[in-house]
Amino acid sequence: MATAFGEEEAPDNADYYSLLNVRREASQEELKSSYRRLCMLYHPDKHRDLELKKQAEQLFNLVHQAYEVLSDPQSRAIYDVYGKKGLEMEGWEVVERKRTAAEIREEFERLEREREERRLQQRTNPKGTISVGIDATELFDRYDEEFEDMPGSSFPQVEINRMHISQSIEAPLTAADTAILSGSLSTQNGNGGGTINLALRKVTSAKGWGELEFGAGDLQGPVFGLKIFRNLTPKCFVTTSCALQFSSRGVRPGLTTVMARHLDKNTMGYVQWRWGIQSSMNTSVVRDTKTSHFTMALQLGIPHTFAMVSYQHKFQDEEQTRLKGSIKAGTFGTVLEYGAERKISRHSIIGATVSIGVPQGVSLKVKLNRASQTYFFPIHLTDQLLPSAVFYATVAPLVVYVAMHRLIIKPYLNSQKERELEKQRQNSASEIHHKKQEAEAAVQLMQESVRRIIEAEESKMGLIIVNAWYGKFVTDNSQKNERVKVIDVTVPLQCLVKDSKLILTETSKVGLPGFYDPCVGEDKSLKVLYQFRGVLHQVMSSDNEPLRIPKQSHKIDIDG
Known part of the structure; x- marks a missing residue:
């Protein structure tokens, strides 16, 4: 055990609050009380054995660093x-340590911005959309019988x-x-074009930004645009954009203004005015x-x-399932839409929407979001x-999704x-081995203190x-697996335990002394x-759940 820790420092993921077993809101008195108790437990001078003395010194330094x-x-x-x-930020050494906490945070953010600026040239934010329109009307509404003799008419055409x-x-x-560079290509029934x-x-400033835009394409002449965003108050902002489109018919101006206001914590109100080719x-x-x-x-x-009215319900499940529906009625007719979307992997979301309209007919819209790319199939x-x-x-x-989820997505x-x-x-094997040795050393140092605590509690x-036990409890009957997991x-x-009480905070227990x-x-x-x-009690709590014992509800019912 002499080389239990070596010359390594505490792992980067060590939680100082968990190590001291205090709340994140702990007062200075709570910190001091926990620190003193751990110091008494790990102080090197309490041990004569050279190996224990070295282990205690390592743990004592770790607790001291946290405090x-x-x-x-x-x-x-x-x-x-x-x-x-x-705490390890480059340039931190030049910061005056007598500043207030707010000033320290501001200084750190400045240093972080400087580091971010050095990475700006290497960072982009690509976004893309691919939309493929499919005409499948012959599946449900075929031509009259007089056209069935035409070549290829025996099978519906999609x-x-x-x-x-x-x-x-x-x-x-x-x-x-x-700078933002964007482009698009469109084609419909054999005719198409593109823009850039x-x-x-x-x-x-912190209150606004401005944007100049230049565009050209074979479907339109050169376009010059200006957009301005401004926060008027903490609860209100306005966006104004104007554009000039040059074509053979002359200059076509356009103006759009949007004003928005927070009505409450979760509600926004918008007013938009548009003038130009389409005014509204x-x-x-x-x-x-x-x-x-x-x-x-x-x-x-x-x-x-x-x-238009639309509603979307968000389920609080792992797949982030959402059900949505909307109805829209106006001079173009009436459209009813309903659908759902679900997360199928860390970066992918799939959704489908059924659109029923008069006079538009019936459509199915399938959408797949993969990271910053969107694939749309109406x-x-x-x-x-x-x-x-x-x-x-x-x-x-629904049938296709269930089949794909069971046969492909879930196994993958x-x-x-x-x-x-x-x-x-x-990747963490070396660190876990280090933590395991640290925990074993801590348990060895605790033996004498534990004997005194047990004697006092028994009296x-x-x-x-x-x-x-701490870890993952396997539900099957394999005791072998359970020993591996806990x-x-x-x-x-x-x-x-202190004064017949054990209080654990809401932080992960993995950082507690003697744990890994x-x-x-x-x-x-x-x-x-x-x-x-003299009565047995039992309790099980999740890793980040606070725990306070003893409790009457933990009592084991012997008769039951």
Whole structure:
């Protein structure tokens, strides 16, 4: 055990609050009390054995480092926001340590901005959209029998009748200036063209920015545009954009102004005025919460006037499932839409929407978002309201998704997750080995203190930790797997007992003295069997859940 720690420092992910077993809001008195207790436990002078003395010295220094950071308001302010990397920021040594916490944070943010500026030339923000329009009307609405003798008429024809591709990239020039290059190609029924645009955006202050845009294409003449964004108040902002389009018919001006205001924490109100080739006045209210998204809009204009209401429900599941529906009625007719979207991987979201309109007909819109790329497939099924088209447009995507999810997506995600876990275990193997040795050394140093604590608790029939395990508890009957997934933390927990109470904060238990991570990347729990007033109690809590024992609800019902 003499080389349990070597000459390494604490791992970068060490949680100082967890190490001291205090809340993130802990007062100076709470920090000092916990620090003193751990110092008494790990002080090197308490041990004569050279190996134990060296181990105690390492642990004592680690606890001292944590207390030194958290007891200093300036260091704690940086650690709370940025962790250990904030304390190790290049250039930090020139900062005056007598500044206030707010000034320290401001200085750190300045240093962070300087580092960010050095990376600006290497960073872009690519965005792209590919839209493929499909005409599948012959699947549900075929020609009359007199045309069936035409070549190829025995099979319904499904064809691509339009396509649109757009792409944009950002090139940050400085912290305040950004160049945006974008282009698009469109084709419909054999005719098409493209455009290219260059925009220069400048952030003028914390309250606003401006953007100049230049564009050209074979479907339109040169375009010159100007856009301005400005925060009028903390709850209100305005965006104004004007454009001049040059063509053989002359100059076509256009102007759009949008004013928005926060009506409450989750609700925004918008007023938009547009003048030019298409003129309109639009008013909308958008309410976005953790579980729902609601929009109500009314537009008066040329060529279209309409009213629209939409609602989206957000499920709080791992796949971030959303169900949505909307109805839109105006001079163009009435359109009812309903659909859903779901996350299928870390960077991919798939969705489908059924559109039923008069006189538009029935369409199915399939969308796939992959990182910053969007793939859109609008499939036009019928020009009429046919029940069969509505049925298949609703059921077919569900059947296809369920089949793909079970046969392809779920097996792929499971294998990918397993590969990532294995890679994470391999990358952290050295660090976990270090933490394991550190935990074993800590347990060895705790033995004498634990004996005294148990004697004191037994004399007053207080709190005795009988058994405690930390890790992932396997639900099957394989005891072998369970031993691999959990570690015994009976001694470390008993050492934290004070006045017949054990209080653990809401931080991860992996940072507590005598603990380490037995199952990297997996959910962990703490299971405790303890005795209080001669009666057995048992409790299990998740890793980040605060725990306070003893409790009457933990009592084991022997009769049951």
